[in-house]
Structure formats: C-alpha cells, structure tokens
Amino acid sequence: MKNFYFSFDEDDIKYKKVAIHLKAMINNHELIHGEKLPTIREYSKLLGVNTSTIINAYELLQNEGYAYKKMGSGTYVKKEEQKNYILKEYSNTYKKLTRGNLENFIDFTGETTSSEFFPVDTFKKVLNEVLDRDKEDAFIYQDALGYKGLRKSINKHFWNNKMEIDDILVVSGAQQGIDIITKAIINVNDNVVIEKPSYSGAMNVFKWRKANIIEIDMKKDGIQVEELEKILQKNRIKCFYTMPYFQNPTGVTYSFEKKKRILELAEIYDFYIIEDDYLSDISYDNRVEFKSLKSMDTKDRVIYIKSFSKIFLPGIRIGYVIPPQKYSDKIQTFKINTDITTSSLMQRALDIYIRKGLWKQHIKNLNLEYKKRYEFLIKECNNLLKDKVQIYDTYGGLSLFLKIQRKDVNCIKLFEYCKDNNVLITPGMLYYLNSDDGMQYFKIGFSKVDTKAIHQGLMVINNLLKESE
Template sequence: MKKYFINVNEEETPKYIIIERHIKKLIDSNKIEDGEKLPSIRVLAQLLGVNNITVVNAYKKLENEGHAVQKMGSGTYAKRKDINRNFKREYSETLKKISGNLQEYIDFTGETPSSSFFPVKLFKDVLNNVLDRDGADALIYQEALGYEGLRKSISNVFWKNRIRSNDILIVSGAQQGIDIVSKALINTNDSVIVEKPTYSGALSVFKWRRADIFEVPMGEDGIDIVKLEKILKKNTIKCFYTMSYFQNPTAVSYSEEKKIQILKLADIYDFYIIEDDYLSELIYDESMVYKSFKSLDKNDRVIYIKSFSKIFLPGIRIGYLIPPANFKESIQNSKINTDISTSSLMQRTLDLYIRKGFWKEYIANIRVLYKNRYIYMEQCLRKHLGDKVDFISPGGGLHFYMKIKDSLKINSITLFRLAKEKKVLLTPGILFYKSPSDGEKYFKLGFSQTDEEGIEKGIKIINNLMEV
C-alpha cells in the first residue's frame, strides 16, 4: 500500500486528479502491474485522508482513459494501455514543440554532427566560387542522374573509379534513396527482411508500400544468420535492408565474415541487399577495417545508398545510390517520378568541395573531435549507469544503445517522459521495432549535439531517474 501514498494537499489541482495521475504513473512504470487489483475505495480513501467520492472520481477517470477496468462485484483493476502505438506521434510533437528552445535541453537525440563543427565560411567560399565559375548554369536542372561532375568525384574519391559515374544516381538524402528503391522494387504483399531493431524511417517506407516485413534479431556483429536462412527457406524475399556500420539504433557493425555469408545467401535465394551506409566515416577503433557490402559484392546483389547529409550538413540534402544493373532503369525512373532533380547548386558546390580535398580534411577533423567525445561518454556510462544498463562499445558512430536491466521496473517511455521534465532528451527503443512493445527496455543516447559537460550531467540525471 505504501506505493499508493501521495500528499493530495500539496497543490491546487483537484484531489481526484492528483490521485489519478499518481496511479497512472505507477501503472505506466510497471510499479502497478497490468491486471493488478487496485485498493478498495474505502481503504484508499482512509490511506490518503480523502472522502470516498474523491477516490470514486479518480477511479472513474482512470477507467475513462483506459488505465483501469471495473469488474462488477470484484473491484477495480489496473489496465496498461498500449501506449507504444501512439508514442511516435508524441515523440515527434515533443521535439517539434521544444525545437526553438533546444539550447535549454541536454539533447541525446541528435543523429547528425553538430552544426558548430561545420566550416561555414569555407563552404560559403566554395559556393561563391561555383557561382562565379558557372553563373546561371549553376541554378538550372541537371540530367536525371545528377550533376556529372559530382558523380565523377564520387567515383574517383570514394570508389577509386571501380564504380562508373554513369552507375551513380544522385538523390536527396538516404531517406529518399530508400523510398525510391522501394517504389521501384517492392509491390503490395512483397516480402522484405529488416534488422530487429532498425531505422524507423525505413520501417515507415516498407509499411507504406504494404510489404510483409520479417525481422531478424541483431547480434554483436550483425543479424542472426541461422534465423535469416530459416525465413529465406520458407518465404520468397524481395530484399533485405541493412545498415552495415554503426547501425541505427544498435550501433552494431557487421563483420566481414557475416557480410560474405549474407551475400552468398542473396545469390542462393535470389534477393537483393539494400545497404544504407550509415556513418562509416566515423570509425574510431583502429582495428576496424572498412569494407561495405557493395565492395564485397561479386554478383550485383547490392543496392548501395549513401547520404552526405548525415555526416556533413543536413540542410544540403544530398546523397547517392548505386543500383544493380537489373534495376538501374526502374530506379532512375522512380527518382524522376519522385522529383526532377536534386539541387543543382548544392551538387556543384559539394563536387568542388570534394575535389579541393576539403571533404577529407573535414572528416579527419570531426573524427578526432567525436572520438574524444565517444571515449568520454563511454566512461560516463560505465561509471554512472553500469549497474542499470547493458550496452556494447561500437568503436565508432555517434550513439550508444542501452538495454535497461530486467531487475528495473522502469520502461523507456516512462524514462523519456521523466527525463524530459528534467530537460534531458533521449530516444526510446520502441521507435525502432515493427512491434513497439519489443523496444520497451531499450533507449538510445547520441552524443553529437552535447558536449562533455552536458554528457556527464545528463547521464547523472538519467541515473537518478532510474533509481526511482
């Protein structure tokens, strides 16, 4: 009965609402379990020093809002609403609402490098050079594949000319790349495989295409191959979506051995791999060697997607896509039907920025900056949350993925709400699963938008909240 006690005289809010809110919080945090019988009206009224009608009204409000159910002749029982289903909207609206006051928060939700590290003056000089060089031509639409100069730069600098520039398609970021590929390849009721958990933007695209989505759990070096092959044996799979480095949200990177196994299975079972190459530039562990699925692909099974927006500057919205020969035309047509051309000026500016060597310099600088921040955050997590969460050390990227220990009753939605009240923002794991309830005990902490002082302060606050 102790957990039900609350001082109802502390504020001006009606007493029945204070009681209802308190019980609702206990239900949401699993301190009152789903289906648990609530105290009788008389007993709770005596405990809180209120009259019976106050408790009756509190129970009625809980029932009306779906947090309790009354059984005739038996009493009132807790009912845990499926709060997960509508949480995505709540999360999005919360971030929108506070976007203008984000500096007041410790922000662990960021997924891109901080704009404070971006060399604005240098980029502005390059942009002006493009306008001086190309004049009005810099502002006109390009050919469907994208600006030829940028495609040649990508081929030369990132692929050592192993990929022809005519096989590269410029897109407006990774999200558009996933959407374009889905429109070209996936029809209603086609089957796709995703990692469990996976990027919520990809899940949304596949659901919108009305695909049948199969999930394969992630291990420490990629998905479970045995479970993958079980699905492949029983179903005709069109494609497998993967993030090969520092996966969002688990931060896992695939081993070369596992990549080769999956490529072999793609050939045997006739499916394609959509590789979203996410943040592979930010490798801090020197023992990790970069090899994409695409670079290991001998049978043209990989559709490679890369965004410059994730690592460079979100506002420029530029990425590229390398399709297999079989789907090159249909994917190009899908891009044309989605939009005519990605910003010509930004393509030309990025091309010159890469050609002048500024891109490599920028990546080298932020790799050093974020490696230091990564090391510091890992130390803080082990120091302050080591007894409350489990996590892997990814060796790169911009985030860590936490699993709340089973001994703790709190879930990630409750933690998100409590942390928000303390001006700390985190990302609950339910956003990354086909079935949201699978992510209740997980949350993601990014360090791209928060300095070392904020990192330790925020982690200490989360630690305190998890002790409640």
C-alpha cells in the same frame, strides 16, 4: 511499493473511481505495459469494497484499452494508450525544438554532426568558386542522374573508379533514397527482412508500401544469419534492409563473415540487399575496417545508399544510390517523378569539396572531435550508470543504445522524467515493430552535446535510476 490505495467520497460510483485511479497510474507511467494488476480478491480487500466493484473496474479498463486479461492468470496493463501518448509527446517535443528552443535542453536525440564543426568559411569559398566558374549554369537542372562532375568525384574518391558513373544516382538524402527504392522494387504483401531493432524511417516506408515486415534479432556482429536462412527456406523474400556499419540504433558493425554469407544467401534465394551506409565514416578504432557489402558484391545483388547530410551539412540534402542493373531504370524513373533533380548549386559545390580533398580533411577532423566525446560518454556511463544500464562499445557512430536494467523503469518513464528535467532522449520502443520489445531501451546521441552537457544529462538519467533502486 505501488500506491494502489485511495479513499472514496460519498457520491463516488466506486468501480468508475477505481478505473480512474488506475488509468492515472498508467498515464503517469507508475504502471507499465505488461505489469500485473492486483488480484480481484487482493484489491477488493485493500479498498474495502465488493469483488464486483473490482471486476467492473477491470472490465472498464479493458474496454477503454488500458488493460487486457490472461485466462487463469489475471489482468495486466496494456500499452496502446501509452504508446500513442509517447509518440505524440516525442513528436511535439521535437517540433518545439526545431522552432528554436533547443538552448533550453540537453539534446541527446541528435542524428547529425554539430554545425559547430562545419567549415563555413571554406564552404563559402567553394560556393564562390562554383559561381565564378559556372555563373547562371550553377542553378540549372542537371542530368536526371545528377551533376556529372559530382558522380565522377564519387566514383573516383569513394569507389576507386570501379563503378560506371551512369550507375550512380544523386538523391536528396538517404531517406529519399529508401523511398524511391521501395517504390521501385516493393509491392503490396512483398516480404521484407529488417534488423531488430531498425531505423524507424525505413520501417515507416515499408509499412506505407504495405509490405510484410520480418524482423531478425541483432547480435554483436550483425543479425542471426542462421535465423535469416530459416526464414528464406520458408518464405519468398524480396529484400533485406541493413545498416552494416554502426547500425541505427544499436551501433553494431557486421563481421566480414556475416556480410559474405548474406551475399551468398541473396544469390541462392534470389533477394536483394538494401545497404544503407549510415555512418561508416565516423570510426574511432582501427579494428573497424570498412568494406561495404556493395564492394563485396559480385552478383549485382546490393542497392547501395549513402548520404552526405548526416556528417556534412543536413541542409544540403545530398546523397547517392547505386542500384543493380535490373532495377537501375526503374529507380531512376521514380527519382525523376519525385523531384526531377537535386540542388544543382550544392552538387557542384560538393564536387569541388571532394575533389580538393576538403571532404577527407573534414571527416578526419570530425573523427578527432567525436572520438573525445565518445570516450568521455563511455567513461561517464561506466561511472554514473554502472549496473543500471547495459552498455556496449560501438567504436564509431554518434550514439549509444542502452538497456535499462531495472524492471520498474521503462523508456517511457525515463523519457518523461528526462523531458521534465530538460533532457531529451530517444525511447527505444520507436525502433521496434512491436514496441513491447523496445521498452527497456533508449538511445543517447552525442553529436549535439559537449562533455559538460553529457555529464549533466547522464546525472539526470542516473537520478531516476537511482531512485528506483
């Protein structure tokens, strides 16, 4: 039962005191967005005041952005203040972590593999080999497309020499890839289709370009293709941004049939597909067969992005883009205008690392280690959070996207409670254009936590959800 009751002091301006009390409940997440406030008659009777006091209090809440009125229905909590607050809190918390306070928290926000699995000694030998071989040349700027040796290795080891090496553009990570592609192909008011939910970094870039963003709901095997086709029949679409394997944040992998149909629709309706190969390397089940949209593309409709940072070493900031011929020169130009070239030394080192089979072995080791954590996390979620959250097996990736089953707890309340208990989660609202749609979701990443920390962190989540029963 929500504590709407309080007493007045003699000097209180009553309607302002009512508004202050309700604002405190909203800011403390005792009241969540969309929740109906007591009727004017009910609340005036509870507090022993005139109905005009409640009317004035509710009007004040509306004017300050804390409430909205539905004609004939009542007054409801509005989320804008909560959303701004949680975005600021999430950002500030993350900044503090990057300053070295991570040891005080169980961090479920990790997006990259743990440094404990990075083969430092091996990579040190590779760096020394580069310096011994290339000397000062290891530090000079390369071809604008990137170090030729690395592009050759990418083509050979990841594409079976089916690409032209001049079609491969080395970039400083996937985010830069998204940025330069967006600058090259998207103009103001262009229509862009994205998955719902989707990666917030891409959404922010599309917003910055002032594109019209259209979301399509994710299902267990990808977006609703029928919904995509309906949108295409009514709108001129410039591109579709997708993560077909272990999508961020849902972990969903597309079916072969859906990928095939999306490629057919791209040709029929003349749009391009931005394929962000997020974490296809991290797979725990043979049932997930990797076949990228780019490898299936016979009409040159796919712009492929791959980052090595997420699963190798975030600090090296290396990835690559394979654009269609139509946009190749334009994308290259925007890359040059952005930063001229990506680290020469690291490109050369990564080239050797791939050519010697060290990358392949590194991925194998990661899959073995993270499969243990993934299976432990699934088991613990089923044990501790059963019936409290909705759980989906993803069979890969480094996180789980969970739906809170209890209506009296949303991701804001859970985020605050966890933070106060030294646990960090990612609120689901950050992955939606309309944060209302993500209020019951949260993401927990397991790349930075061992099994002991997973158990402890889930216990904290369970404590809040149990209290809400």
